[in-house]
Amino acid sequence: MNLSRPFIRRPIASGLIAVALVLVGVLAYGLLPVSPLPQVDFPTIRVSASLPGASPDTMAASVAAPLERALGGIAGVSGIYSDSRQGSTSITLEFALGRDINGAARDVQAAINAARGQLPSGMPGNPTFRKSNPSQAPIMVLALSSPNLAPGALYDLAATVLAQKIAQINGVGEVSVGGSSLPAIRVQLNPHALSHYGVALDEVRRAISATNSVRPRGSIEGGDRLWEVQLSGQLRHAAEYQSLVIRYRDGAPVRLGDVATL
Template structure:
C-alpha cells in the first residue's frame, strides 16, 4: 500500500478533499496581511532632548556628549548618530540584529537615568526615546490647507475632527498631527515696564495667577450658600491684555500697558508650505500622518481612510481642503 492508493480507491473523497483545500486556501489567502515590508523588529532607537534657547554647540556639549558616553557602554550597540540644532538634539542608536528591541529600550532608559546627573539642571524635561521600525512608518499623509483659517485653528481641526475620526477606523494605531498649536504671545516692552516699575517676574506672576483654576471658597448666609468661581483660564488675547500686573500711584497697570498681546501660535518659526499644481500656495498648512496597527492589511486600511475623507471634508469649513499627499499602499498593489 502506497500513499496514493486510498485516493485512487475513493475518487469522491479525493474530489471533496481537493475542493476543501482549494476553498480554505482561497479564504486564507484573502485574509493574509498585505504590507510592503516583512514584520521584523529592527533594534533601532531614537533619543530626543530639548533645551530651549541653547545654541547647537551648547546642546552638543552639555546634552549630547554626556548621553553618548553612557550609550557607548551598552552591549550590542553598533552605531550612534547624533544631530544637534538650536535648542534640540536627536540621536539614533542602532543595535545588532540579535539584540531584542525591548532589551535595547531597557538599556537606553537605564543609560538616560545614569546620565541625568551630568545634564543641565534647568533642562525642562528629561530626554525621551522611541523605538524605530520601518514598518511603523505612516502609511498615509494627509494635508489640510486653507486660505482663510489660521495656522492654529487648522491644527485644532486636524487634531480633533480629522485625527479623532481616523483614529477609530479598524487597523489604525495612531494619528500624528504636524503643525503648530494656537497660543497667546506676550511680547513685553522694556521701556514701558521700566517707566511703570514693572519687572518680568511681575508679568509672569500676573499671568500665572490670573489663569489658574483654584477654589475660591464660598459665602454662607441665612438665605443660602453661594460658591465663588474664579475667572479661570483665559481664552483670547483681549482677556490677557486686561490682566492687572501691578500698580503705580494708586492706578492699576494692565498687561496691555507694558506688553503687546496677540493671538498667535506656540512656535512662530514653524512655517509649513504645501504646493499642488493648479492651486496657489495656501496660507496655512497642517499634515496628518496615519499609522497602521501591527499585522493590519495596509491596503484595506488605506481604502477605509480614503472612504472616510469625503465625509470629514464635508464636516469642515468650506475653506479647508483635505488632500491625501502620500499613500504607501499604492506601491503594494
Template sequence: LEKQFSTIAGVDTMTSVSTDGLATITLQFSLDRSIDAAAQDVQSAIAAAARSLPSSMPTPPTQRKVNPADAPIMNIVLSSSTLPLSTVAEYAENLLAQQISTVSGVAQVQVYGSQQYAVRIQLDPNALATRGIALTDVEQAVGNSNVNLPTGTLFGRDKATSIQATGQLMTAQAYAPIIVAYRNGAPIRLGQVAKVIDSVQNDQVASWYNGKRNVMLAVLRQPDANTVQVVDSVKALIPVFQEAIPPALDLQI
C-alpha cells in the same frame, strides 16, 4: 535621559540634537532586538528619569518607533480658508490621527505643520526701560495671574468638596489687563508694555499643499502589513471624518 537610555540592552548608537526649547534623542537598536520590547524599555527609562527633569517643562518627554527605511503610504491634507490653523490642527491631531492609529496595520501617524494655539507676549524694551520694569517682573506677574490650582476644600459631615478657581487665562485679550507693576501709585498693565497676540506655539513650522497652508497627516504601515489593505482601511474612514469635521474644513488624500 541619555544616562538612563545607555543602560538599555541592544542599543547600537545614540545621538542627540538640542535646539532652543527642544531636544531629540535617537536610539538605534541591534537587528536581533524586538522593537516592541525596546520601546517598552525606552518608556521605562523615561519614567525613571522623570523625577530628575525640570518641573518647568511644558510637556513630558515622549517616544515613538521609527523605521528609517519606511516611507508614508498615504498623506492626508486638512486645510481651511476660514478657520485658523490652530483649529485645523486640533481636528487633525485629536480626531483623524487618533482614529487612523487604531487601524490594523498602521504603525504611526505623523502630523506635519501642526499649529497648536498659544498666546504670545512681545515685550517692548523701551516701554519697560522707561517705567523701570524688569523682564523677571513681567514673568512673575504673568505666572501669578495664570494659575490652575485647587483653592481649598470644604469639609462637611458626610463628604468633602474640593474648590478649584478658574484662574487660567485662555486668550490674548485676557492677558492684556494683567498688572505687572505699580509706578507712582498707578498700575502698569501688560498691554502697556507689550503686544499680546493670539498665535501658535511654534510659528517656525509650516506645511503647504498646492500653495496653501495646511496640516498634513502621514500614515506609516507596520513592517508586516499589506500596504493595499491598510490604505483601503484608512480610506474607509474618510466618510466618517467628513461627517465629523466642520464644513469649513477641506480634506484631501
C-alpha cells in the same frame, strides 16, 4: 566521469529540464518581495523634548546635550543623532541588532530620569520616547482643506477627531498630525521697561503660567450635596493679557502691558 555526457546523449530531456528551470525562475521572480528597506526590526528609539520659546541653540545646549550624555552611557548604543528646532528637540538612538528593544526602552527611561535634574526647569513635561523602525514608512498621507474652517479649527478637528478614529483601526501603529500653525500669543518684553520697574524675566513667566491654569477654589456644602468650585483663569485674547499684574511697586501694580508688547 564526464557530467555533460548524459545531457548530450538525451537532448530532449536536457531541453525540458532547461525549460523547467526557466519557468521556475520566472515564477519565483514574481513571488519575490519588493521593499525600499528590508524587513528588519531595527532597535531604534526616538526621544522627544520641548521647551516653548527656546531657540534651536538653546535646545541643543540645554536640553539635547544633557540627554545625549545620559543616553550615551546605555549599553548597546551604536549611534546617537539629534535634531534641535525652535522649542523642541528629537534624539534618535540606534542600538545593535542583537539588542532587546524592550530592555533598551527601560534603560532609556532610566537615563531620562537621571538627566531630569540637568534639564531646564521651564520644561512643560518630562522628555518622552517611543520605539521606531526606519523601514516602517508612512503608508498614507492625508491633506485637509476647508473653505469655512480656520486653519486652527481644522487642525483641532484633525487632531481630536480624525487622528483618533484612524488610530483605532487594527494594525495602525502611529498617527501624526502636522502642517498647521496653532494660535499663539507672542509677548515681546521691553528691556528698558523691565529695568525701570525692577521686573525679572522669571516674574513675567510665573505670572503668565499662574494665570493660564484651572485651580480649585473651594467647595460649597448644602444639605446632602457638595459642590466643588473651580475658577478658570485662562486668557484667550492678547488684549486680556495687558492688564495682567506682574508685581506691585510702591503699592502700585505693574502690569504686563507696562513692560511688554503683545
